[in-house]
Amino acid sequence: MDGLDRFLHTFFNAEVAARYWPDIIAGMGVTAGVGILVSVTGLVLGLALAILRALQQPWLSLPIVAFVDIMRALPPLIVIIIFFFAFPLIGLSMSALTATWLSLSLVLAAYAEECIWGGMLSLPRGQWEAARSTGLTWWQTMTSVILPQAARIAVPPLTNRVIAISKNVALGSVVALSEVLNNAHSATSNAGNPTPLTMAAAAYLVIFIPVILAARRLESRWQWKV
Amino acid sequence: MSALPILELVGLHKAYGSLEVLRGIDLRVFPGEMVCVIGPSGSGKSSMLRCCNRLESFQSGQIMVGDADISRADVDINAVRQHIGMVFQQFNLYPHLTALGNVTLALRKVQGKTRAEADRLGMAALERVGLADKAQAHPAQLSGGQQQRVGIARAIVLQPKIILFDEPTSALDPETVGEVLKVMRQLRENGMTMLVVTHEMGFARAAADRVIFMDGGVIVEEGPPAEVFGAPKHDRTRAFLARYTGGHE
Numbered sequence A: 001m002d003g004l005d006r007f008l009h010t011f012f013n014a015e016v017a018a019r020y021w022p023d024i025i026a027g028m029g030v031t032a033g034v035g036i037l038v039s040v041t042g043l044v045l046g047l048a049l050a051i052l053r054a055l056q057q058p059w060l061s062l063p064i065v066a067f068v069d070i071m072r073a074l075p076p077l078i079v080i081i082i083f084f085f086a087f088p089l090i091g092l093s094m095s096a097l098t099a100t101w102l103s104l105s106l107v108l109a110a111y112a113e114e115c116i117w118g119g120m121l122s123l124p125r126g127q128w129e130a131a132r133s134t135g136l137t138w139w140q141t142m143t144s145v146i147l148p149q150a151a152r153i154a155v156p157p158l159t160n161r162v163i164a165i166s167k168n169v170a171l172g173s174v175v176a177l178s179e180v181l182n183n184a185h186s187a188t189s190n191a192g193n194p195t196p197l198t199m200a201a202a203a204y205l206v207i208f209i210p211v212i213l214a215a216r217r218l219e220s221r222w223q224w225k226v
Numbered sequence B: 001m002s003a004l005p006i007l008e009l010v011g012l013h014k015a016y017g018s019l020e021v022l023r024g025i026d027l028r029v030f031p032g033e034m035v036c037v038i039g040p041s042g043s044g045k046s047s048m049l050r051c052c053n054r055l056e057s058f059q060s061g062q063i064m065v066g067d068a069d070i071s072r073a074d075v076d077i078n079a080v081r082q083h084i085g086m087v088f089q090q091f092n093l094y095p096h097l098t099a100l101g102n103v104t105l106a107l108r109k110v111q112g113k114t115r116a117e118a119d120r121l122g123m124a125a126l127e128r129v130g131l132a133d134k135a136q137a138h139p140a141q142l143s144g145g146q147q148q149r150v151g152i153a154r155a156i157v158l159q160p161k162i163i164l165f166d167e168p169t170s171a172l173d174p175e176t177v178g179e180v181l182k183v184m185r186q187l188r189e190n191g192m193t194m195l196v197v198t199h200e201m202g203f204a205r206a207a208a209d210r211v212i213f214m215d216g217g218v219i220v221e222e223g224p225p226a227e228v229f230g231a232p233k234h235d236r237t238r239a240f241l242a243r244y245t246g247g248h249e
């Protein structure tokens, strides 16, 4: 066998691929599914936190800021481990899927809150004053004037965060979540051949390239009309 | 002046922390009047205006808008604000909405009008400020003068009893100041009641029914423009006007 053959036999082994592709597909489903769940939960929670913080009540803002700072400081892996291994000790057991979903959602919520809050803060006070002076309530001003503008500002950093956190679904392997990388890793050990890892890489491209393209379109569509 | 005042301030006191910026303001604005407020920077002109629709809170005194006492805690301030328009120095248009969207937002959200009805009223308001053809433009596509005229349309579309103007032309290029002042003159001719903080002395002198000179949180002098500009009674007024007019008055 020459070098190229050996390379192909190692990383693109058709026999191994044929044997393990169902595992990879199943893992893809888990990765994509958890990724979507985490994105939706994290964004909704982050938005809610940003709105609560905008009420400017210290008893709300202080815990929110503390939560956000802690979640941004901790590596997501540690958060997953705490949820899965530590919470059962206080009587809160959860599945690998729940632990991964909750942990990553909270981490994303923290970043989303910062992005959206930053967007709100960057708007001039005059936006609030103009809306309130025409009789809009606080909530109407928030939903019709502040959030549409804050969202536009927050979209580019948010799309990056969503992509990053979705890739972190792979961290679920530490609690034996059957996501694509975990499955590929087991398959690689069983087969004694890394082809499943190549398949996992392909799976990631299949999942994330469309997401990245969609994010790019979203960003350009949400640019200011000038 | 006839009738009851549309806006009445009685003994208005306001402080930011320990800084007293309004120290007993008494002022009445009557229907159809245009009252111009002049005075040095920091004299409390904006603060007074912003108390009138409670964008700022105040410590003591009373403000009546029509028969609504807005100093009362139980007043429905959002309802009262429908009757007091405000036009800002920085325009404060909503950049994500078109000119028409800016003008119709409160009609739809607060007054619950349908989009069709709001658009009809909004177009009429834009017409009055001469910008019907810019209805679909976003603020970033408009000149400063046009933006401020949209700001005025946003105020008049609610058919307020009075409009407060806080230095409406101070952020404008000199060449677009005129178009905004012209719209304000037209409003006055149509009977709109206006309280206008301005540094445009020529405008105040020519167009105001009454001029208020504020300094140090009090009204120092008030009267018809010919008197306040032509024969000011107080030294402080004279000194202020001398700075603005190069001492010719």
Ligand SMILES: Nc1ncnc2c1ncn2[C@@H]1O[C@H](COP(=O)(O)OP(=O)(O)OP(=O)(O)O)[C@@H](O)[C@H]1O
Binding pocket: B016, B019, B021, B039, B040, B041, B042, B043, B044, B045, B046, B047, B048
């Ligand atoms: N939000 C605030 N917090 C603290 N101090 C304030 C605030 N707003 C205004 N001030 C102070 O109150 C005083 C009066 O301000 P105000 O804006 O009412 O003056 P003005 O007459 O409108 O001045 P200008 O002509 O510069 O607009 C100033 O000393 C100002 O620094």
Ligand SMILES: [Mg+2]
Binding pocket: B045, B046, B047, B166, B167
């Ligand atoms: Mg001012």
